[in-house]
Amino acid sequence: MSLVLKLDHIYKDYITPKLIVPVLHDVCLHVEEGEYVAIMGPSGSGKSTLMNIIGCLDRPTKGTYELNGVNVLNKDDKTMASIRLNNLGFVFQNFELLSRQTALANVELPLVYAGVRKRERIQRAKQALTRVGLADRMNFTPAQLSGGQKQRVAIARAMVNHPRLLLADEPTGALDSRSSTALMELFEELNNEGVTILMITHSPEIASYAKRVCNIFDGILTERTDSDRTRIEAAGGGR
Amino acid sequence: MFENIRLAFQGILAHKMRSLLTMLGIIIGIGSIIAIVSTIQGTNDQLREQLIGSGNNTVKVTLGSGGESYDMEMSSSLAGIYPVSDATVERILALDTVDRVTCYTNRVLWETAVYYKDRSLTTSNISGVDDQYFDTLGYRVRTGREFLQSDYDHFAKVVVLDQTASDSLFKGEDPLGKTIEIYKNPFTVVGVVYEPSTFESNIEDIEDYQLMNDEEATGMIFIPKASWPILFKYDEPENVIVKASDTDAMTKAGQRTAKILNSTITVENPTVTYEAEDLLGDLKNKQKMQNATNIQLMWIAGISLLVGGIGVMNIMLVSVTERTSEIGLKKAIGARKSSILWQFLTEASVLTSLGGLLGVAAGVVMARIINIATGIPVGINWLAAIIAVFFSMGIGIIFGLIPSIQASNLDPIDALRRE
Numbered sequence: 297m298s299l300v301l302k303l304d305h306i307y308k309d310y311i312t313p314k315l316i317v318p319v320l321h322d323v324c325l326h327v328e329e330g331e332y333v334a335i336m337g338p339s340g341s342g343k344s345t346l347m348n349i350i351g352c353l354d355r356p357t358k359g360t361y362e363l364n365g366v367n368v369l370n371k372d373d374k375t376m377a378s379i380r381l382n383n384l385g386f387v388f389q390n391f392e393l394l395s396r397q398t399a400l401a402n403v404e405l406p407l408v409y410a411g412v413r414k415r416e417r418i419q420r421a422k423q424a425l426t427r428v429g430l431a432d433r434m435n436f437t438p439a440q441l442s443g444g445q446k447q448r449v450a451i452a453r454a455m456v457n458h459p460r461l462l463l464a465d466e467p468t469g470a471l472d473s474r475s476s477t478a479l480m481e482l483f484e485e486l487n488n489e490g491v492t493i494l495m496i497t498h499s500p501e502i503a504s505y506a507k508r509v510c511n512i513f514d515g516i517l518t519e520r521t522d523s524d525r526t527r528i529e530a531a532g533g534g535r
Numbered sequence: 536m537f538e539n540i541r542l543a544f545q546g547i548l549a550h551k552m553r554s555l556l557t558m559l560g561i562i563i564g565i566g567s568i569i570a571i572v573s574t575i576q577g578t579n580d581q582l583r584e585q586l587i588g589s590g591n592n593t594v595k596v597t598l599g600s601g602g603e604s605y606d607m608e609m610s611s612s613l614a615g616i617y618p619v620s621d622a623t624v625e626r627i628l629a630l631d632t633v634d635r636v637t638c639y640t641n642r643v644l645w646e647t648a649v650y651y652k653d654r655s656l657t658t659s660n661i662s663g664v665d666d667q668y669f670d671t672l673g674y675r676v677r678t679g680r681e682f683l684q685s686d687y688d689h690f691a692k693v694v695v696l697d698q699t700a701s702d703s704l705f706k707g708e709d710p711l712g713k714t715i716e717i718y719k720n721p722f723t724v725v726g727v728v729y730e731p732s733t734f735e736s737n738i739e740d741i742e743d744y745q746l747m748n749d750e751e752a753t754g755m756i757f758i759p760k761a762s763w764p765i766l767f768k769y770d771e772p773e774n775v776i777v778k779a780s781d782t783d784a785m786t787k788a789g790q791r792t793a794k795i796l797n798s799t800i801t802v803e804n805p806t807v808t809y810e811a812e813d814l815l816g817d818l819k820n821k822q823k824m825q826n827a828t829n830i831q832l833m834w835i836a837g838i839s840l841l842v843g844g845i846g847v848m849n850i851m852l853v854s855v856t857e858r859t860s861e862i863g864l865k866k867a868i869g870a871r872k873s874s875i876l877w878q879f880l881t882e883a884s885v886l887t888s889l890g891g892l893l894g895v896a897a898g899v900v901m902a903r904i905i906n907i908a909t910g911i912p913v914g915i916n917w918l919a920a921i922i923a924v925f926f927s928m929g930i931g932i933i934f935g936l937i938p939s940i941q942a943s944n945l946d947p948i949d950a951l952r953r954e
Contacts, residue, residue: 353867353947374871381869388951392864396549408538409870453868 299365300460300492301327301350306359308345308515319345320356321515327461327494332487334495334506335517342515343496347465350494351384352376364460381409385454385462389469391446393438393453399425400434403453410457424452428482444475451482455491462486464495468502480505539881546854546882547889554886557850560843561890561930562897565923567836569898572919574905575829577912579822591673592782594789596775596796599810616772616800616807626795627777632788635778637667640763640771649756650716651704659700661717661756663763669695669728671778679711679726686725687761694722698729700754718766722758775809786815840927843890844934851883851938855945862942863950876943883935884928891927895920 308320319342327333337343348354349361352368361369368379380386393402403421412420425434428448438446447467454462464483468476484505487493495506503509509520547554598616619638627636640663649656662668669681677698686693694715701710701724710724763771775796779788789811796809855862862875898920902913 348948351867377866377869377871380867384869386867388864392860392867392951394861394864396545405865406868409865409868409874457869 298329299326300329300331300363301325301494302360302362302365303350304360306346306349306356306361308342308349308354309357319515320349320517323359323512323515323517325510325517327492329460329492330487330490332483332493332495332505332507334497334503334509335512336497336500336503336509336520337512338498341512343498343512344465346512346517347463347496350461351386351463352380381406382457383460385451385457385459387447387450387454387462387464387467389466391438391443391450391470393446393449395438398435398437399430399441399449399452402438402449403456406453406457420456421452424456425449427455428452442475443471444478447471447475447479448482451479451486455486460492462491462493464493466497467495468497468499476502536877536881539878540885542878543882543885547886553850554889557846557886558843558890558893560839560846561887561927562843562894564836564840564843565891565894565927566897566901567839568833569895569915569920569923570901570905570913571829571832571836573898573902573913573915574911575826576914576916576919577902577906578825580914581912582821582825583818592779592785593672593776594779594785594792594811594814596777596789596792596809596811598772598774598807618771619773619775619796620799623795623799627775627792630788630791630795632780632784633777633792634780635667635671636792637665637671637776638760638773639664639668639776640760640767640773642767648718649700649704651713654704654706656700656703656754656756658753659756660754661758661766663760664757665760668757668776671776672730674728674730677727677729678709679724681726681728682757682759686759690761690765691759692720692722692762692765693725693759695726695728695757696724697755697757698727700756701727703754717756717758720765728757782815786811786813789813840930844887844930847883847887847931848934848937851879851935852941854882855879855938855942858942859945859950862945863947863952866945866947867951872943875945876939879939879942880932880935883939884931887931887934888924888928891924894927895923898923 303323303325306320306323307318310317310319323346325333335343335346345354349356352363355369360367363379363383366379368376371379386392393399394405397405400418400421403424404417407417407420422431422434425431428451430445430448430452433441433445433449436445438449441449447470451462451467467483468479471479480502483493483495487507493506495502497503511518511520618640624636624638627633642661644656644659644661647655647657649659649661664682666682666684666687668674669676674697679695681695682693685691694717696704696710704710704715705713710727713724714721715724716722758766760773775792777788777792779785790813793809793811800807800809865875866872899915902915905911906913
């Protein structure tokens with residue numbers, strides 16, 4: 297199995313004129329192809345910052361980061377954009393769909409930036425939407441879709457470019473529990489098909505769907521052992 | 536690119552009212568410019584038609600002294616100036632700007648010299664013409680005929696009248712074959728001619744104007760130039776009319792002809808020379824004067840375009856702020872800076888191009904209203920209209936640049952965080 301993600305000794309400080317705020321402290325994270333990892337932590341723990349660094353939207357103060365064996369730090373904006381385009385799929389808490397565009401057009405968007413021709417674009421977007429179970433909602437606008445459906449559109453959009461890594465930032469944050477469960481089932485299916493997933497959440501319940509869980513607290517990332525898992529499940533946090 | 540244009544139209548349609556108000560500055564600016572340009576065009580066309588006539592392209596080359604035309608009637612004969620020789624005509628015809636040449640002698644008779652029965656012409660304009668004259672000036676025969684070679688050969692006492700002279704003398708009577716009296720010499724009327732298209736509007740100088748509008752009986756009288764000495768005792772210096780190959784060549788044709796003619800004269804009074812009238816030059820001067828005021832109006836319209844451009848910039852800045860999260864998302868999923876830049880630039884220029892199109896429509900309507908309300912002639916200049924649309928597209932690009940750069944420089948993290 298090859299390493300998709302290799303983060304070593306990542307530090308991130310937010311520097312303001314008055315003080316330096318350390319956010320991440322010596323974070324190491326290796327994710328292999330086909331893994332399903334959840335990073336769990338309360339707000340302010342630094343998990344969003346970590347997500348931004350992994351998503352190539354932000355740069356660490358110190359440390360090394362390889363995506364698919366390629367060092368992605370010290371690259372210019374243009375290269376970073378193309379790394380995001382070709383290697384990463386994003387799913388956000390509040391879906392971030394273009395409200396005036398149809399589901400199909402939303403899913404097409406990354407392919408537009410990748411310069412895919414219109415006919416192939418539509419075909420691939422339709423496939424992706426069918427995959428997430430929205431074959432009959434392709435021409436609906438976000439306003440005509442439920443929260444769960446919107447998040448499925450977002451997942452289809454993230455998957456349409458066949459990224460190496462699916463990044464999900466609180467994917468169930470805006471969903472009710474039934475939609476959340478359905479979404480987690482979709483993630484599980486995708487993972488079973490070989491999609492590598494990295495999910496960030498504050499909810500132990502959601503995190504428990506992942507095959508591997510890391511905790512982040514005050515900028516320090518720790519791998520959770522099986523004994524932790526048992527303890528949480530015993531406390532009723534799990535499934 | 537097409538995707539961007541599609542998105543731009545979608546955005547404009549989603550905010551119809553806002554887009555319309557944003558475009559209003561451009562619409563008013565372009566509209567006024569089109570209206571002004573149309574008025575300029577119309578006035579210029581009208582001036583051109585009045586001064587030059589439509590499609591005649593003839594230039595008079597006449598004897599003059601110090602800018603004043605030389606009047607045979609008032610002055611004695613000019614020593615050293617002879618009728619134009621055939622060789623000189625050949626030289627003039629050899630000019631590539633000249634299609635036809637006619638030579639003629641001419642006098643304006645400010646006294647009553649022409650009679651038919653009890654009627655007379657109080658003033659008249661008499662010309663001794665060659666066989667090229669009527670064709671060159673575009674006269675058509677209304678009734679009868681032009682001069683024949685035999686008229687020239689036999690110094691025939693025949694006369695052709697123009698419509699005005701015929702009307703004044705004959706008052707509806709058939710003039711053909713009638714004899715009129717010119718300076719007590721009997722001449723037989725063989726034809727009546729008229730200038731078809733340019734007759735009404737071809738006001739070339741104040742004399743023509745007076746001749747045309749005088750309530751008194753007037754008119755143009757033509758006799759074969761061979762017969763001129765019957766009336767005026769000797770061959771007089773001739774004037775020349777050349778027909779230029781096209782309207783733009785008129786000035787050149789006139790000047791060259793004058794040069795050739797001046798090289799043939801050995802005049803004792805060096806102030807008398809052949810001078811070509813420069814209708815085209817006069818026209819340009821008049822047009823310039825008219826246009827000067829209009830150009831000032833254009834500047835004012837230009838300011839309204841500037842204001843319109845600033846309005847576009849303002850609304851684009853608002854649009855960028857409004858769509859911060861959209862921009863953030865697009866960047867997160869892999870849009871380059873340049874993609875975002877182009878998206879907003881396209882939106883701005885589609886907006887202003889649309890404004891430009893509506894402005895052209897408004898301008899055409901305004902021009903029509905001006906035409907109907909004031910009677911000022913208008914001519915729509917479609918080239919100007921096309922330039923106007925491209926110009927407004929340019930305004931969109933210029934004033935859309937700052938908002939677009941702002942959008943493309945947004946940090947995706949901040950952009951996504953701000954909800």
